[in-house]
Amino acid sequence: MSDQESFEPHILGFLCNWCSYAGADLAGVSRFQYPTNLRVIRVMCSGRVDPALVLDALIWGIDGIVILGCHPGDCHYLTGNYYTERRMRTLQTVLDMIGVKPERLIVDWVSASEGERFANLIGDFTEKIVELGPLTDDLPPEELRTRLLAARDALSQQRMRWLVNREKELLEKGDVFGEQVDEAEFHEVKFEALAREYEKNRILHSISDQVLSVQEIAKTTAIPPREVLKNLIAMEQKGLVTVSRIDGVNPKYRRLGGGESL
C-alpha cells in the first residue's frame, strides 16, 4: 500500500540512562552511522516506560518503537528491565490482538560498550519498519485510532495494571499460598482478562461521540451482539453508558462521562 521509496518512518526510542543511552552515545563517539529516523526519549530505567505511554505514541502516529535497557542482570536498578520485558511482551500480544503488527515494538538490551550493536540494531529496525510500511497500513486510520485508544484505556485500567505488574512476582515466587503459578495458565487468564477489558473499552469508544444500537455497535466493533449486550448491561449498571433514545424496538446507547479522547 505504501510508497516504500519515500516512506520515512517515525521511530521513537526509549533508552535507559545507564546502558543503552550510553551505548547510543558510544555509537556517536565511534561514528557508527545509522538512519536518521530515530528520536530518543531518555529515561532513567527502561522500567519507567509505561505500556500505556507506548500506546499513546502509536496513537500519535509513531510507526515503530524501540525500548532499550541494560542486559538482563545489569539493570542499574536491579530488576527494572525484567518488568520491561514482561510488560512489553504483554503489549505486543495486545497489539497483535487489535490488528497492529507486534513487530512495530521491540525490546532489546544494549550495554554501554555496544555502540556498534546499537547502530546496527537501529539500522535493522528502521529497515524492518520501512518494510512494514506506515502504521496506517495495518488498519484504516479511524479504526486504528479507536482500537489503540481502547487498548490504551484497557492497559490503564486498575485491574489490568495489577495483573500485568504482578506477573513477574507471581511466576517467579508463587502466589500468596506459596504455590507456583503455571506460566501458560497465567498468560491465558491474563489475555482473557485483557481481551475482555479491551472489548469493553472498544465498545465505549464506539459510542463516545455517536449514539448506536447494539447491532450497530456489533457491526463497527466486530464483537458479537450478545457480548456487546452483556457488556452494555454491566456498564450501564456502573454508570458508564446510558440509553440515549429508543429507535423503534432498538435502544441506542451513548457513553457517559464525555467522549474522552486524548
Add this chain to the structure above:
Amino acid sequence: MELRRRGAIYLYFLQAIPMVMTIDRAHCLYLTRGVCRICEKVCTREAIDFEQTDIEIDLNVGAIIVTVGFDPFDPTSLSEFGYKRLRNVMTALEYERLICATGPTGGQLIRLSDRKPVKKIAFIQCVGSRDVKNNPYCSTVCCMHAAKEALLAREHDPNVQSYVFSMDVRAHGKGFQQYIARGEEEYGIRYVRGRVAKISENLEGNPIIGYEETFGSIVEKMEVDLAVLATSFVPRPDTKDLAAVLGVELDQYGFFKTAHLAPFNSTRKGIFVCGCCREPVDIPESVAQASGAAAKAAEIVTGDQP
C-alpha cells in the same frame, strides 16, 4: 603558531580558562612605541590595564605538583623533512589547528599555501622520536593522534586518502587496536611500514614522500597534497630553570626525573610530577596521573585526619 596573523591583544584560544584577553608585550604598539591605546577606549568594562606588570607572590605550601607539560619538537633542523622550506609540510599540532573549527580556515581542510582542497595526506611518524640523533624515546601519543587526525580528515571530506608512514603502530591502550582497525577498514587509512627518507616538492607545491618500504628496502615515492609530521614530545625549554628553582633532577632526556615504582616522586620530598613533563602520555593517562599526584599531595597536606 604562525598559521595566521593575530592581533597584539588576543584570546589564547576559544575554550581557554580563564577567558581573558592577553596583551602581547612584544607587539603592542603602546607598550613598544608609546602610542595607540585603542583597546582601552573600546573596552566597555575598563579592563585594560597597561600598568599590569609581573608581580611576585609568596606562598607557603605543603606540597608542590609539577605539571608543566611538553613542547612539540621543532623539526626545522631535520632538513630531510623540509619543514618551513616546503610549502605544504606541517606539524601535527599545526594540522590539529587547521582542521579545528576555531582554526585559521574555520575548519576547512585546505592548504594554507594555495587554499587548494586537500585530498591526499601523508602522516609521517616518529619525526625526531626513536631517533638516537634527536630523541631516542618514543613519544607514545603520536601513533594514535595520527590515526585520529586521518579519521578527522576523512570526516571532513569522504574523498580524502590518508597514508601513515610508521615503523611500529603503537596502539596499546583501551580500544586503540579497534580504532586503528576501523581506520583501515572503514576510513581507508593505509599504513606504510617504514621510515621516510626525504620529502621534496614538485612545481604545484605537492610534497613528494621518499620512503623505504620495510619489505625489501626499496625506495619508493609518493606524491601527496599535504605532509603532516608527528613531531616528538620534548621537555619545555624552561624546564632546566624550573628544575633548578625547585631543586629537583631531570632525567637523561630532560624530563623531570621520577622514581621507579613511585611514579610521582621527584628527587625531592614533597614535590610531585605528573603528565607530559615526566614522560609523554596521552590525556587519560595524564588525568589519572593528576588524580594520583593530588592524592600524594593530600597525604602530606591533610595527613591522618580527614
Add this chain to the structure above:
Amino acid sequence: MMEEAKIGVFVCRCGTNIGGYLDVPALVNYSKGLPNVVCAQENLYTCSEAGLNEIKEAIIDHQLNRVIVASCTPRTHEPLFRNTCKEAGLNPYLFEFVNIRDQCSWVHMHETEKATEKAKDLIRMGVARAKLLEPQEEIEVDVVPSALVIGGGIAGMTCALSLADRGFEVTLVEREEKLGGMLRKLYKLYSAQTDASQLIEAKIGEIEKHRNIEVLTSATVTEVKGFYGNYDVTIRQERKNVPFRVGVIVVAIGAEEFKPVGMYGYDGIQIVTQLELEEMLKEDRVKAHSIVMIQCVGARDEKRSYCAKVCCTTALNNAMIISERNPKAQIFMLYRDLQTYGTIYEDLYKKAREKGIIFVKYSPQNPPIVDKGMVKVFDEFLGEELRLPYELVVLSTPMVAHPDSGELAKILKVPIDEYGFFLEAHVKLRPLDFATDGVYVCGSAHWPVTVDESIVQGYGAASRASIPMSRRRVVSEPIVSFVDEESCIGCGLCEMICPFKAIQIEETPKGKIAQTIVASCKGCGTCGAACPQKAITMRHFKDEQMLAEIVALMERK
C-alpha cells in the same frame, strides 16, 4: 502556580563536531519560532567559559526560567550546564539537554539535511518538555567515611594505603589467601630490576600494621546494596557472611594471563607462556640456549582484537635477564609491532638490540609456525623465511579480564566492555570513575597496565574516592517517586515491585497509603509505570513530560 515559561535555547556548534554536519543557523532560527522560546543563539562551544557566560547573561537579560542546550550529551555535560543555571539563580532542574551530537551529528555525518530535520524535532521535543519542568530540591546525604577496596594486587594495595594514610577506614578484600595479586607470580620488574616479591612484601608489611586498614582474605563481595555514600556490603569469607557499610567502593580485581591452549604447540614445558617463564626464572630453571619468543599470541586477532600493552616490555625484560645470565643464549623475538612506548621502555628496546637479541617482524597473515624443534617465520624486513631451531619457545599472551569481572559488575551495577574489562565513565576525562557515583576503578581491572601505571591509578582512584569522603556530604539527584495520597489506594503493588524497599505502605489517618523513602529511592520509575491508580509521579520524568515530547514530535506531522 507556575509562571509562563520563558525558554532560552543554546545550540552548540562544538567546533565542527556539530557545526560541520548540521545547519546550526537554521536550528537557531527554527528554535526562535517555537512556543515560549524567547531567545535562541548558537555558540562555537557552549561549554566554554564564554558560552556559559552567555547562558548566564541570557538568563538575566531575558528573565529566562527554562534553559535548553542542544549539544553533546547529558551524560557528560548536564552537570556543568545545570550548575551554570544554578549560578545564575535558576533551579538546575529547569535545565533541559538536547543531544544533537552523540546521537545526531556524529551518527548522520553524510546527511546534513535529514540530520538537521532530526535536530529540529529533538529541539521541539526538548522545548515541549522544558515547558513542563519543575524545580527540584537537591537531596543531601551523609557519606560514611570508609572505603571498600576490592582486590589486593598492587593497584588495590596502593589505593588502600593512600586512603588509610589520609585517615579513612579501608576494608581491603582479597579473593586469594594472600595479598599481592599478579606480582606474586612475577620475577623482576623492569627498568629498576626490583624483585616483585620485595615490592609486595613491603606493601603488605605497611598494610598489616596500618590501623586504618582491615584486610579480609579468601573473601569475595557477594552483595552491595544502598546508595552513593552509604553502601551496604556483604562479604563472604570462609562460609560466613560479613556485613558492613562503606561510603565508596574501588574495584581493583586485576586481570589474568591468557593460556594459549592449542596454539603453537603450547605444552607448559618446552613451549611456555611469559608468565610461566617468570616462574622458571625465579627458580633459575632456564637452561635453554636458543630461545624464540613469539609476541601477540592470542592477541590482536579475531577473538581478542586488542593489544595487552605490557607483553612486549615483559618479553624484552625477560630476554634481557636471560642474556645477562647466559651471554651465549641466542634469543629471537618475533613481533608484529613492538609496543615499547615512552622513555624507559624504548630504552629497554634499544639495549636489547645492543645485547644482540634479534628482532624479526612477522605479519598476521604469515604467522610463525612451531614445528619439531624449529620455528619457521617469514621475516617482513628481509622478505624471506627464517628457520630458527629452539630449545625453548616463549609465547607472549595477552592479559584477559579476571573471571570474576562479570559477576562483580552485576553486583556493583557497573558496566564492562566486550572483553570483560571494566568500563570507565569517560575514556578521556574520567578514566578512574564509573558513571555510578561513588564507585571507582584502578589497575588491570580496567585495562592491562604495567606496575608503574597500576601504582599511578591506585593513587588516582584513592584521590577520586577521597573526594566524597572528605566532603562528608554529597548531593544525590532528586529524581524520586512521589505518591499522590488522594489517588493511592494502598494496594501495595509499588512496595512489592521496588527493588530498594524505597516505597512502603504506611498506616495514616487516611488509611493505608504508600510513601517514598526519599533517601533510598533511586528513581528508576518502575513503580510509577506500574501503579494501578497512576498515583505515582516520577519527579523530573513525569508522564506528562514524556507525553509532551511525543505530542511535540508528531503534532504537526
